[in-house]
Amino acid sequence: MKFVRVDMTEQNVKVEDVPQQYVGLGGRGLTSIMINNEVPPKCDPLGPENKLIFAPGTLSGTSLVNTSRISIGAKSPLTSTIKESNAGGTVGAALGKLGITAIILEGQAAKGKLFNLIIDQNGEAGLETADAYQGMRTYALVEKLLSTYGKKNGVLCIGPAGEYQLGSASVQTSDVDGRPCRAAGRGGLGAVMGAKGLKAIVISQQGKSPDAIADVDTFKEAAKVFAKAVKDNPFTGQMLGALGTAGLVSAVNSLGAFPSYNATNGVFDGWEKISGEAMAQIIQNRGGKTTHLGCSQCIIHCSNEYVDKDGKYMTSSLEYETLWSMGGMPGIDDLDVIARLDFLADDIGLDTINTGVAIGVAMDAGYKKFGDGQAAVEMMEEIAKGTEIGKVIGNGPEAVGRHFNHHRVPAAKGQSIAAYDPRAMQGNGVTYATSPMGADHTAGNLVGQYLGGALNPLEAEGQVEASRNAQIAMAALDCTGLCLLAGVALADAAATEALLKMMNAKLGTEFGPDDYPALGIRVLKAEREFNRKAGFTNKDDRLAKFFYEEPLPPHNKVFIVSDADLDTTFDF
């Protein structure tokens, strides 16, 4: 249990024991509670007072499957709220195996100075100058870093967007093949990393000093039960391996909830060309990989390798949200163009969601025509070059809306919605409006309940309660390091019991069934408290006005959950 505290102002690195107040916390729980304690809520997110915290989950680095998520937290330059964005890949497990509970970046390097943080297999950490890497895109950067430090390392890094400190800048992480195709995309945390003067963190995957497990035998047994539940669930055991999250394209279009042409229609005309089924067929015909191991210790394999007509690599882990943001929103129905846009987002270091929506808003405002794939590619290159229009687009949909004086900006607290329209999935609208993170589907997504017929997506009734429960469950899950897709297995009571057993066996605690949601509530309360201190009120827990005024075909509904009901979301 170690903290690596990095003072970027003095370029000083200290490894210290985890202070008592943070013992037992991991992932989002640690980043959010620590930021609430240590970051001045009204600080400049891109200034020296902000902290950027990288925390694997409490179960990362153990033998449990699907636990290589890393939470990255800070005050967000995009939303000005507290922010946690998590990513898969290799670094979560790598930090866990080194017994590193968190890396905490503080202060700020002198303007124009850039560093890399290198953590070796013994957990020794040091800063090295990265001036030679200035401006590099992430694929070239990671290739160079892995050839310098060895392939058995994982990398967290930023691209040009992070160096420009843009609102949509991501932190990219490397997958098991050493490609930076995994992203902590949301909230512009790459801009915070760029502002601190850090280009990359290189982390050895050969650590052999994970935290001791209090009860090894119980842990092993429970880990087997959990893995079996993941394998036995038809979604995690079969569908995700076959189609990845892209399988949602057909389902969400079939429910009229796929925001298209900048959220002016709930069904995308060309959705059958960009569906998971169509993508799998194309990949198969061209000799790519429809299923692919992306993250350490994953048994789901939801990733893929998309290749061009000649079988040459184009991108990896092309997922549902990106098929929507780079497809449905700008009206692009050509998978090759979407794959190119996905690659460029990873390479430049951009959130595919916020960036695709920004492009969609620009098209809606008349800057380019919907469906113009070449124009979308050019906009991405403008961002990479740092031109004036590139910076507007790279700062996200609200910046684009302001620039073109265009009212239809599908966002909450400055961050774009994800691939579920709040007018056709009202509960996801509740999550977008009230999440302390701004619009974020991973904060509490109800699509599974709608598809299962458990909740009518078009009525107001029941949405707040469903969103509240989902937000609590996600806040707790995000502490563990478990992938949210593996978390679907928690529908099986045996898996839930196994998770509790593992948490207790790892930490030597006696968590009961009520303590797990209590953890989620504790995290949400810390996040809400930070936002209150930063100046946010209930009035900020609202969607963009057009969602209340412009009906979405084919259901022709607006967002109907009342403000009074929204304000009860966190009544706990």
Added chain:
Amino acid sequence: MKIRVKLFGTLPQRYSDYNPEHGLEVEIANGAKVKDLLAHLELSASDSGIVAVNNLVVKANETLKDGVAVSIFQRAFGG
């Protein structure tokens, strides 16, 4: 009556002659319910076949109309 069925997820793999563009045309008794259609297609509960008509999920006991187009997909969760 005739019903046009489109299958998604891994469900199309069950039918060797399935054409994704046209889907299946199913002949079924008048007044058939959603559950009758699933039984006809040999889709069990564990296949999590979810049926949508006119952009809405329909429940097992709902009656289908002649000529309707239905989509059947699998239970999925957000990613």
